Amino acid sequence: MTELIIDDLSIAYGNKQVLTHISLPAFAPGALIGVLGPNGVGKSSFLRALAGLNKYGGSAKLNGAEINRMAHQTRARHIGYLPQSLPQGTSLVAYEAVLSACRAVRPDLAHNAAQAFAEATFEQLGITSLAFQALNQMSGGQRQMVGLAQVIVRAPDIMLLDEPTSALDLRWQLRVLDVVRRIARQQRGLALMALHDINLALRHCDHIVLFGNGAVLASDCAQNVMTPQRLRDAYQVDGRIEYCSRGTPFVIVDRLSSPPGQTLEN
Amino acid sequence: MNHPIHPAQQPDVPGHHPTAGQHHHHAPNAQPKSAGLSSQYRRFILRRVIWLSVLLVALLVSVVVNIMTGPALLSVGDVIGGLIDPAGLDPATHVIIYSVRLPFALMAVVIGASLGLAGAEMQTVLNNPLASPSTLGIMHAATLGASLAIVFNLSFGLPENYAVPICAFAGAIIALGAIQFLAKAYGASVDTIVLFGIALVFALNALVSLIQFVANSDSLQQIVFWTMGSLARASWEKIIIVSVVLATCLPLAMRHVWKMTALRGGEDYARSFGVPVERLRLLVLLRVSVLTAVAVAFTGVIGFVGLVGPHISRLAFGEDHRFYIPGSVLAGAFILSMASLVSKHIVPGILIPDGIVTALIGIPLFLALLLSQKRRG
Numbered sequence: 001m002t003e004l005i006i007d008d009l010s011i012a013y014g015n016k017q018v019l020t021h022i023s024l025p026a027f028a029p030g031a032l033i034g035v036l037g038p039n040g041v042g043k044s045s046f047l048r049a050l051a052g053l054n055k056y057g058g059s060a061k062l063n064g065a066e067i068n069r070m071a072h073q074t075r076a077r078h079i080g081y082l083p084q085s086l087p088q089g090t091s092l093v094a095y096e097a098v099l100s101a102c103r104a105v106r107p108d109l110a111h112n113a114a115q116a117f118a119e120a121t122f123e124q125l126g127i128t129s130l131a132f133q134a135l136n137q138m139s140g141g142q143r144q145m146v147g148l149a150q151v152i153v154r155a156p157d158i159m160l161l162d163e164p165t166s167a168l169d170l171r172w173q174l175r176v177l178d179v180v181r182r183i184a185r186q187q188r189g190l191a192l193m194a195l196h197d198i199n200l201a202l203r204h205c206d207h208i209v210l211f212g213n214g215a216v217l218a219s220d221c222a223q224n225v226m227t228p229q230r231l232r233d234a235y236q237v238d239g240r241i242e243y244c245s246r247g248t249p250f251v252i253v254d255r256l257s258s259p260p261g262q263t264l265e266n
Numbered sequence: 267m268n269h270p271i272h273p274a275q276q277p278d279v280p281g282h283h284p285t286a287g288q289h290h291h292h293a294p295n296a297q298p299k300s301a302g303l304s305s306q307y308r309r310f311i312l313r314r315v316i317w318l319s320v321l322l323v324a325l326l327v328s329v330v331v332n333i334m335t336g337p338a339l340l341s342v343g344d345v346i347g348g349l350i351d352p353a354g355l356d357p358a359t360h361v362i363i364y365s366v367r368l369p370f371a372l373m374a375v376v377i378g379a380s381l382g383l384a385g386a387e388m389q390t391v392l393n394n395p396l397a398s399p400s401t402l403g404i405m406h407a408a409t410l411g412a413s414l415a416i417v418f419n420l421s422f423g424l425p426e427n428y429a430v431p432i433c434a435f436a437g438a439i440i441a442l443g444a445i446q447f448l449a450k451a452y453g454a455s456v457d458t459i460v461l462f463g464i465a466l467v468f469a470l471n472a473l474v475s476l477i478q479f480v481a482n483s484d485s486l487q488q489i490v491f492w493t494m495g496s497l498a499r500a501s502w503e504k505i506i507i508v509s510v511v512l513a514t515c516l517p518l519a520m521r522h523v524w525k526m527t528a529l530r531g532g533e534d535y536a537r538s539f540g541v542p543v544e545r546l547r548l549l550v551l552l553r554v555s556v557l558t559a560v561a562v563a564f565t566g567v568i569g570f571v572g573l574v575g576p577h578i579s580r581l582a583f584g585e586d587h588r589f590y591i592p593g594s595v596l597a598g599a600f601i602l603s604m605a606s607l608v609s610k611h612i613v614p615g616i617l618i619p620d621g622i623v624t625a626l627i628g629i630p631l632f633l634a635l636l637l638s639q640k641r642r643g
Contacts, residue, residue, distance in 0.1 A: 053537055076540025083534035088393075090530045095307055096586045100527035104539045107524075112304075119303040131303055132310060134584070150535065 001029045002157040002189045004050075008058035011045045018042035020214055022058070027207060029188040032181045034201035034222070036194075037211030038235050043194040044084055046211070047160045050192070051081035062158060076105045080156030084163050084194075086143045087150070089136035094127070094146045097135060101150035121153040124179055140167040148176060152183060159184065159191040165200070177204040199250045202226065210234055223249060232257045314589045317582050321596045325375070328603040332371040335610050338362055373500035374606040374620070375599045376508040377561045378571055382598020383512070384557040385572025386579065386591055387519060390526050391547045392449075393533075395577070396460045396635060399558040400569035402445055403466030404438050408562035410470050410477070411437025413489045417481045427503055427564075435559035441466060442551050460636075492566030495621020497606055504564045511560045515553050516595065522546065523587035530585050568621045570628020571598050571605075577635065601627075 009022040019042040027033055035043050048054040052067050052075045060067045062078060070078075087097065098121060102114045109117070122128045127145050135143055144167045151159055159180060165173040181204065184191040192209075195201045201208060201222070208225040210218040212234035218225050226249060231239045239253040333349075334340045340348075340359065348355045348363045355363065385398040399405045414420060415433035422429055448462050478489050491499070519526075525546055529536040533543050561568070578601075579593030602620065605627065609618040 051538060053534075072540040072542050074540075076538065079538075081538040083532070083538065085532060085534060087531040087535055090585050091580055092527070092530055092585045093310075095303065095310075096527065096584065097531060099307075100524050100586065101531075101535075101539055104524040104528040104536075104541060115304045115307065122303060128303060132306065147531075147535070150531070150539075154539075 002187075003029070003061075003063055004158060004190055005061045006050075006059070007061075009049070009060055010057040011042060011049050011054060012057075013042075013045055017214065018045045019211065022046070022216055024209065024216065024219055027190055029190070030185040031190055031206040032177070032184055032204065033190065033192045034195050034205035034208045035192055035211070036198060036201055036208055036234070037217075041211045041234075042214070043211060044162050047081065047162050047192060047194055050158075051075075051079055051160050053081065073105075076154070078157045080151035080154055080159045082147055082151045082159070082161045082164055084166070086140055086167065087135060087147045089138070089143065091134045091136055093132050093134050094138075094149070095122070095131040097146055098122070098149045098153050102153045105154045117153050117155070121149045124152065124183075125149055126175060141169065141172060144168060145172065145176075148180075152179070155183075155187065157187070157189045159189070159193075161191065161193045163194050163196065165195070165197075173200065174204075198226070202250060203248055226251055314583050314586075318589065318592060318596065321582070321593065321600060325596055325600045325603060328600060328607065329371045329375060332374065332603060332607050333363060333367040335607060336362070336367060337615060340367075369500040369502055369505060370497055370606065371603065372505050373497045373508070373565070374602045376505060376512055377497065377565050377568065378575070378599040378602025379595045380508060380512050380515075380557045380561045380598070381568065381572040381602070382575035382579075382594040382596070383516060383519060383591065384554045384561075385598070386576040386594035387526070387550045388554050388572070389576050390529055390585075390587070391550045392459060393529075394456050394459055396456060396573070396632070397463075398570070398573035398576075399438075399554065399561075400567065400571075401460060401573055401632065402441070402463035403470055404441050404555070404558050405562050405567045405569065406467050406470035406474070407437040407441030408434035408559045409437070409489075409492050409567055410473055411435070411559070412492060412563050413474055413477045413481075413485075416488055417477050417485045427507060431507070431560045431563035434563040435555055438555040438559045438562075439552070441470075442555055446547075446551070491619075492562070493621075494619035495566040495568040495624070496617070496619040497565055497602075498617055498619075499564070508560055508564065511556060515557055516591075518553060519550075519591050520588075522550070523591060526550075526587040526591075527585065566619075566621060568602065568624050570624050570632060571601050573635075574628055574631050575601055577631070 003026050005026050006022055006024040010020040011018045035046065037043050045054055049056040050060055050067060052070060056068065067075065095118060099114060099118045102109065102117055106114065122131055125145055125148065127149065130138065130142055130146070135146060144164065148164055151161070161180065165176055168176065180191050183189070193205070205222050208220060208222050209216060210225060210230060217234050218230055226241050228239060228241065231237055231251065236257050237253045238255050238257045239251050241249050242252055243249055330342065330345050333345045334342065340362070344359060345363065348359060352360065352364065381399060388397045388399070389395055411433040412430050415430045420429060420433055444466065445459065445462055449459055452458060474489065474493065478486055481489060525536070525541045528539045528541055529543065529546070536543050575598030576594045578597040579590050583589035583593040602624070605620050605623045609620050609623045612618045
C-alpha cells in the first residue's frame with residue numbers, strides 16, 4: 001500500500017516559479033491519476049520533482065519518507081519514472097535495455113529472477129516480438145513501449161509516467177492504460193500520468209489533478225472534475241461536458257475563449 | 267505486434283506481476299514466441315560469448331605471429347615451445363623471444379587493451395560515438411604533460427617510469443576537465459565536443475612544438491618519439507606498470523556495467539534508475555585519464571585505437587556493457603597487435619612508428635563514422 005502526501009509543494013525552473021503551494025491529500029491506494037493542464041503549466045516538472053530529479057520546496061512524502069532526501073537507490077527502488085523523451089536509439093536490443101534497467105535498480109535480484117521479471121513484463125505489454133530488436137531499428141512508439149517496460153519491470157510502488165502514450169496509436173494507448181491500471185491495483189500502488197488527451201484521461205483514470213496558472217485548479221474523481229469553467233480557466237477554451245451512453249463524461253471543445261495572441265506559455 | 271486486441275478482452279496479459287523466486291506460468295494463449303524469452307536470451311548471450319572467444323583466439327594468434335616476425339624468422343614451433351619451456355631454448359633464441367619480441371608483442375596488447383577500454387568508457391559517459399583519447403585531444407594533453415616532465419626534469423624524487431606517467435595524467439585530467447566545462451557551458455552535442463577536441467589537439471600540438479623548440483637534443487628525441495607513437499621502447503617494467511593499471515581499471519569498469527548500460531538509454535532514464543550520472547561520469551573519466559596517461563607515457567600518441575576498438579565491439583557485441591567492455595578491450599589489443607605487425611612489414615628491417623600506422627588505418631574509419639553520424643542527423 002502506497003501513500004503519497006504532497007504538502008505546500010513549489011517548483012521553480014531556474015528562477016521562474018512554475019508551481020506554487022500545491023497540496024494534495026493522499027490518493028486512494030491502487031489509483032490511476034491523470035495529471036492534466038495546458039502546455040508549460042508544469043506537469044513534467046511536477047512529475048520530475050516527485051521522481052526526485054528536480055528540486056522542490058515544501059514537502060512530498062512517499063510512505064512517510066521525504067522524496068528528495070531518499071538515497072538514489074532507495075528512490076529508484078520505490079519510484080518508477082518514465083521521462084517524456086523516448087529512450088535513445090542505440091544498438092541495445094529491447095530485452096537488454098529492460099534487463100539492465102532491472103539489474104541497475106535491483107542489484108539484490110538473482111539473475112534468473114531478473115529474467116523472469118523481464119519476460120513477464122514483455123508479455124504483459126504484449127511486446128515479446130520486439131524483445132530482440134535493436135532500439136535504433138524501432139519506431140518511436142515501439143521505443144516508448146520499451147521505455148515503459150523499463151519502468152514496469154522494476155515493480156515500483158509508484159509510477160510517474162510523463163505522456164506515456166504520446167507516440168502510440170489507439171490500440172497501444174489503451175493497452176498501456178490498461179496494463180498500468182492493472183499493476184497499480186494489484187500492488188495497491190499509485191500511477192500518476194501526465195496526459196494531453198482529456199477524454200482519454202476522463203475515461204481511464206480514477207482521479208484527475210488539473211493544473212492551471214501555477215496551481216491546482218481541481219483535484220477530483222474523473223466523473224466530476226471537468227466543468228466548463230475549469231476548461232476555460234485551464235485551457236482558455238469554451239467547451240461542454242457531455243455524457244456518453246455509458247455515462248462517462250467527455251469534453252467537447254467549441255472555440256478559444258480568449259482573444260488570439262496569447263502566448264503558448266502560461 | 268500482430269494480434270488484434272479489444273480493450274475489453276485481454277486474456278494474454280498475465281494476471282500478476284511475478285515476485286522473486288516465484289515460478290512463472292504462461293497464460294494459456296500467450297504468443298508461442300514468448301514461451302522462451304529467457305532461453306532465446308541464453309542463445310543470444312551464447313553467440314556473444316562465442317564471438318568474444320573468437321576475438322580472443324585471433325588476438326593470441328596475432329601475438330604468436332608477432333613474436334615470429336622480425337629479422338630472424340622463428341617458426342610457430344620455436345615460439346610456442348619457447349613460451350611453454352623457456353629453459354629448452356638456445357641462448358640466442360631465448361634473447362630474441364624474451365628480450366626483444368615478447369615485450370614488444372605484449373606491450374602492443376596491454377596498450378591496445380588500455381586504449382580500447384578508455385575509448386569504450388568515454389563513448390558511453392560522453393554519449394558520443396566519436397569520443398576517444400586521441401580524437402578529443404586527451405592523448406596530446408598527456409604528451410604535453412610528459413614532455414614537460416622530461417624537459418624540465420620534473421621527477422618528484424620518483425624514477426622516470428613513474429614520474430612521467432604522473433605528469434601525463436595531470437595533462438590528461440586537465441584536458442578532460444576543460445572538455446567537461448566547455449560541454450556544460452556550450453552544450454554537449456556530438457560535433458560540438460569533437461570540434462572542442464580538434465581545437466585542443468591544435469593548441470596542444472603548438473605547445474608541444476614550443477617545448478621541442480627549447481628542449482636539448484636528448485629530450486627532443488624523446489618528445490619526437492612520443493608525437494609519433496611507438497612500441498619500440500617496450501620493457502618488462504613498463505609492461506608490468508601498464509598491466510597493473512589495466513588490471514585495476516578493468517574490474518572497476520566491470521562493476522559499473524549495468525549502470526553504464528542503463529546510461530545508453532539517455533541521462534534522464536539512467537537518473538530514474540537511480541544511477542548517479544554525474545558521479546559515474548567523473549569516476550569513469552578519472553579512469554580514462556589514468557589509462558590514457560600510462561599508455562601515452564610509455565608509447566606516445568597512438569591514435570584511433572580507442573576510437574575504432576569500441577566501434578568494432580559495438581558492431582559485434584552490441585552495447586550490453588558486459589560484452590561491450592571486454593569486446594573493446596580485446597578489439598583494442600587486437601588492432602594494436604596487428605598494427606605492430608604491419609609496422610614491421612612496411613619497410614623490411616625498419617620499425618615504422620605504430621602511431622603512424624594506426625593513424626593511417628584509423629583516419630579513414632574516423633571520417634566514415636563522422637559522415638554516417640552526419641547522415642543520421
